[in-house]
Amino acid sequence: MQPQMIDLEGPYRLLYCSSKGDKDGVMQEIQKGVSPNLADYDKRTALHLASCEGCTEIVDLLLEEGADVNSIDRWGRTPLSDARSLHHEGICKKLEARGGTDPVELDSQNPCYAIDRMEVDMDHSTLIGQGSYGEVYLVKWRGTAIAAKTIRSSIASNHRDLSAFMKELALWQRLRHPNIVQFLGVLKSSDRLIFLTEYLCNGSLYDILKKKGKLDPSTVIAFALDIARGMNYLHQHKPHAIIHRDLTPRNVLQDGAGHLKVTDFGLSKIAQEKDAYGYKMTGGTGSYRYMAPEVFRRESYGKSVDVFSFALLVHEMFQGGPSNRAEAPEEVADRRAYEDSRPPLSSFVYPIAMKTLLQECWHKNPDYRPSFEDIITQLELIQESLQKEKAMEIWRRCVIL
Structure with missing residues (x-):
């Protein structure tokens, strides 16, 4: 994979010097404050280029300066992928010693059964x-x-x-x-x-809501925990988080024991490019009715888009379906993205703690949305509180009788 033509003016000089083995040039750019993780249009970093060209001294220098050993370019290749494909064995050992991985080789070693x-x-x-x-x-x-x-x-x-x-x-x-x-x-x-x-014999959450309508709070909490635990597993997947991007009632299925499972990762992507949110992705995919505002606006987004969708699923379980089912899905997404429109939360329907959690999950600022790990903790507390209330109610009835 050959490096593309690079403008020698400005910070991109770091990439050029790295590809040419110019150690002095690389040091000059780093001393100017240029990040060792600077990438070109194809998301190829200085470490990619140095590994590709077999520039051992540059690889050593960049690693010492904090270059990300597992940065991924637009083809899903890491510096180790480049070094291996061009048989730079010495560089491979250095990258592996720093925790370098090769997703290209992993994919080839693990084809679909x-x-x-x-x-x-x-x-x-x-x-x-x-x-x-x-x-x-x-x-x-x-x-x-x-x-x-x-x-x-x-x-x-x-x-x-x-x-x-x-x-x-x-x-x-x-x-x-x-x-x-x-x-x-x-x-x-x-x-x-x-x-x-x-095969999950009880169909999807969509089928369940269509048949039964709104669910009782205890069932909602149990279902919400099932979904949150599955999503937390995806978001904590190593070495890269998995963002579902299409978490809808149709993509949540129920097994014979009554537990829910998340399915259909056709629209999911491995989150690869780190930024302030932890990961950065762009594009307009998924279902409009469950789409996070930043996705609809085609802005950078990360794992919290699934948290937004999750909140809407939980809301529907309490309501028996979407509160705005008469509106076109794209119109709903538009109002959420540009007018901060959100479904109503009646205090008569939602426990106070659940109401607060949903408001946090569909917050307009992705940074303020909780992780699924935090959501699980909060749901378990809500579940415990409901169980205590139920036990107390049973005790009161027994006393009256």
Whole structure:
């Protein structure tokens, strides 16, 4: 991977000197206050370029100056990825000693588990829904009911989109948590791209609310804890957090034991670029009705976008559905983004602590939203308080009788 043409004026001189092995030039730029983590348009840092060109002294210097050993460029490559691909073994050892990782190699070593086409009878499958990328079918695999999700041809036929999608599946394959839907593998030798997950017999949170309407507070808290624990696992994933970006009632499923699991990471991305929020991403993806204001405005955003969506899910569980269901989703998102519109929180419906938590979760400033770890702690306290109130009520009834 060759370095691009760099303007020799200004701070980008650091990148040029690093690629050329100019130690004095690199030191001059750092002494001027230029960050060793400065990156070009392709997010390639000085350490990327020095590792690519085999400039050992520059690698040593940049690491001593605090360069991020695992900075990731727009292709998902770290400095170690570059050093390995060009066989700079000495630099590889230095980067590894500093904790350097190679996500490109990890992806190649962990391809999606392939399941033989003959093991899954798609001819006798049952259509059970629509996913983010195509239809979802109920099928049998080795005597077990599982879900088969087909991928639209517009994605499967595009090599770039397909490659990105398969990387998402390879990531999902490595996730293990009680509140995350388990990915099983992809069908090989198929005329369609089909991936398989565990089947959750009770449907989605959307189905539950449509059937039952609003839920009692104890059930809401239990469900909210299930979702928060799954999301906390994703956000604390190492080496990079996983942002779901499409947390909606349809993407939360219920198993036979009544617990909820988060699914469908087709729109999620590995958060790669650190900034004041911890991570930086841009773009307008996800579902409008559950979209954080900063995403709708196409601003930089991070993990807290999932916290915003989570608050709306909890609100719907108390209400039995969205309070603004008569409005077009895009209009709802627009008012939230530009008028700070939020759903109503009646004190007769929401416990005071829950009301406060939801207001924090959908705060207009992403910095003020709590992490899912904090949310779990608060929900557990609310759950404990409700249980005490319920026990006290039972005791009062017994005394009266």
